[in-house]
Amino acid sequence: MASIIGFNPLLAIVSHIFFIAVAFYGLQALRLDRIIKKNRVMQAQVLFILLSIMIGWAVSNFFLEISYWAGRVPHLFG
Numbered sequence: 001m002a003s004i005i006g007f008n009p010l011l012a013i014v015s016h017i018f019f020i021a022v023a024f025y026g027l028q029a030l031r032l033d034r035i036i037k038k039n040r041v042m043q044a045q046v047l048f049i050l051l052s053i054m055i056g057w058a059v060s061n062f063f064l065e066i067s068y069w070a071g072r073v074p075h076l077f078g
Helices: 002-027 041-077
Strands: none
16 A cells, blocks of 8 residues: 555656656747747746646646546446
């Protein structure tokens, strides 16, 4: 039982990092240079990182919640 308790936080951390990396990779397809003001490179990079974290965190939470509730479905019928 103790190993399962320690596994859930590890799964959440790995999931968050994975989906943040995927969001970062996906956002690189956007042409943000047309939107960002000139000489604001550092601010654009911070915005890019924050958007990656926000999107990755939301997608990761979605999959973790689906996983949690899918594991609870057998308890409805048993």
